[in-house]
Structures are given as C-alpha cells and as structure tokens.
Amino acid sequence: MNVFQSIAAALSPQGLLWTLLIIGVATFLHELAHYALAKKQGVGVKSFSVGMGPVLFKQAWRGTEWRLSLLPIGGYVEIDGMAPEEGPGGVYRSPTRGFAALPAWGKVAVLLAGPLMNLALAIGLMTLTFTSQGVPAPDRARIEAVLPGSRAQALGLRAGDVVTAVNGRDIPDTYTVDGQPRAGWETLRDTLATSGPKTLTVERGGQTREVAFDWRAQVNGERQRLGIEYRPDVQPASVPTAFVTSLTTTAEAVPQILRAFGGLFARFFTLDLSRDENVSGPIGTAEIVSQAAALSPWALAQVAVLLNLSLAFFNLIPIPGLDGGRIMLVLVGALRGRPLTFAQEQAISVAGFAFVMLLMMFVVVRDVSRFF
Structure with a gap:
C-alpha cells in the first residue's frame, strides 16, 4: 500500500464532506462577522468569497461582490481601506479611507x-x-461496559452503575497528580494502580451499595484490570x-x-x-x-x-x-x-x-x- x-x-x-462543511461554516461565519462590523461602522466591503482560488460565480449585492470560489477551503472578505492603495505614479501607499480612517x-x-x-x-x-x-458530572463515574469473565463481573458490577465514592471518600470534582489537574472520575483509575483493600460506593436504580474487595495491582509483573469501561456520568441540564x-x-x-x-x-x-x-x-x-x-x-x-x-x-x-x-x-x-x-x-x-x-x-x- x-x-x-x-x-x-x-x-x-462522508468524513471529508463533513470536514469541508464544518470548516466552511466556521470560516464563513468568521468572515461574516468581520463584514458585519465593518458595514456597521460605514466601511465598504468590496468582496466576500466563500472558498478560495478561481471565482466560479459572483453576484453584486448591497455594494459587495459575493463570490463562490473553486477551492472549498476557507474564504476571505475584502474590506475597503485594509490593503495598500495606489497613489500618483503607480506608487503604493498606506490607505487613508475606509478601515484606515476608523x-x-x-x-x-x-x-x-x-x-x-x-x-x-x-x-x-x-x-x-x-x-x-446532559452535562458531565466529574464527581461520578458511570460504568459503560463490564467485560465478560472479569473481576468486575464477579463482584456484581453492571453497565449503568455509577461510582460515587472510592474507599469511603466522595469522588471530588477535580484533583491533582504531579501538578497536573485531572477530572475527579479519573481517580478510579489511580486507585486501582495500587494494591490493597478497595471499596466502591455504587448507585444502581436509586439504591446505593458498597462493593468491597482485595486488589492486587500487579500479578507476576503484569498489570491487572478490573474489567470495566467507564466515563464521567451525565446529568440532565436546563439551558x-x-x-x-x-x-x-x-x-x-x-x-x-x-x-x-x-x-x-x-x-x-x-x-x-x-x-x-x-x-x-x-x-x-x-x-x-x-x-x-x-x-x-x-x-x-x-x-x-x-x-x-x-x-x-x-x-x-x-x-x-x-x-x-x-x-x-x-x-x-x-x-x-x-x-x-x-x-x-x-x-x-x-x-x-x-x-x-x-x-x-x-x-x-x-x-x-x-x-x-
């Protein structure tokens, strides 16, 4: 290959089309904001192009030439008084009107x-x-999946369970490791990085239960895994x-x-x-x-x-x-x-x-x- x-x-x-659409919309609105603020202050806008390169279509409207260009990447707005203007004898000089006069x-x-x-x-x-x-709840870890035959399955953990506390302590919104901030739900991973007795406080169907177990982080030099996939819980949110x-x-x-x-x-x-x-x-x-x-x-x-x-x-x-x-x-x-x-x-x-x-x-x- x-x-x-x-x-x-x-x-x-499909990904390429979405990429062009997302970048195209972001660029169009970016240039449209430049256009709107210039027009709001009485500054003329010569042209507004969606895309770059050779012009495929153009139409004059409200003193601006609106263009659709060949390359669907980016765009530009040509505001009066931003580019140098030609003076006597073909010598270019700083503009004195439009944007330059603001x-x-x-x-x-x-x-x-x-x-x-x-x-x-x-x-x-x-x-x-x-x-x-919904909004992420960094102080709650939702179990998305439990691997078959894993330690987690043997402990009775299920997809949809929400871990709210570890070793009797509520999960914080954030915590710090080596000076780097982390979301609180990630504490579950760091807790399982060390051996010893562990207790997870789990919510399921409105009920709370404690899951206690002895944990060995490594066996014969191999890192052990509890067997769960998890991410921050989400809570319904108003606007x-x-x-x-x-x-x-x-x-x-x-x-x-x-x-x-x-x-x-x-x-x-x-x-x-x-x-x-x-x-x-x-x-x-x-x-x-x-x-x-x-x-x-x-x-x-x-x-x-x-x-x-x-x-x-x-x-x-x-x-x-x-x-x-x-x-x-x-x-x-x-x-x-x-x-x-x-x-x-x-x-x-x-x-x-x-x-x-x-x-x-x-x-x-x-x-x-x-x-x-």
Missing part, C-alpha cells in the same frame, strides 16, 4: 469580530449538546445550566489550547516531525471527523466545537497576518500616537504572512510524514 492509498484508507467520503477601537472591533464569532459558535454548540445530552457549563468548559480549555500551540511552535523551530496528538493537520483533522461521523451527530458537534475554539484562539495569536497580529499593530500605533509608516507595516505584514505560511507547510508535512 503506497502513501496515497494509506491516506485514502484513513479517510471516508479610530483604534473601531479597527479592533472589526478584527476581533471574527475570532469572537468562532468562540460564540463553539459555546452555542456546547450549550445545545449539553442541553440535549441556563448548559450555558454556564459551556462557559466553564471553554475557560478550562484555554490553557490546554495555548499549551498545544506552544508545543507546535517548539516543534516548528526544532523541525520535530514526530506526531503530536494535541495538534492535527488537514489529514489528521479529516480522520478525526471521519471517526466522529461514524459515531453520532453529537460527536461531530464536539469536533466542530474544538475546531471553532482552535480557530478563534489561533487567530488571536499576535502574529502579523493573523487577526491578533493586526490588532497588535493597531494598538502599537495607538500607543505611539501615530500609525506605523507604510514601509514598516508592509515589512512586518510580509514577514508575519511568510511565517504563517511556513508554519502551515510544516503542519502539513508533519501530517503526511507519518504515512511514510
């Missing part, structure tokens, strides 16, 4: 609108998911509860996302092509979406949440060429009391754009290299 066959085997047509807060509002739209979309999808599926849970989940995800981006930059500067589970390229993303599509619509919603959160925070990184980099240049100009010169801004923007392109190429190369 060659590389192309290996990649094709890892993907599914006060600093107005420019920041236009630039910030895109990432905030992706953030809002992620929170909205999470709220919908939690309202429909307000689901919304608050979405906000706290987003806040908890921020450090993880920032660490993932930090790891990506470290690998980029050291040219480390080893696989990183925290950051996926286009093929890896399509693989994840393919797997989610085979599970349920709610699994796809979770992937869409992660993609929108990643898009929001990646665009806020202060690298010229990204929304965060442009915001940084606006703020620098406001602090100086005057904008950067055309030459300065162009040099910084070109360098930032080149860096982003190299970073994207690195992600793609690393994504493909694992198939060799």
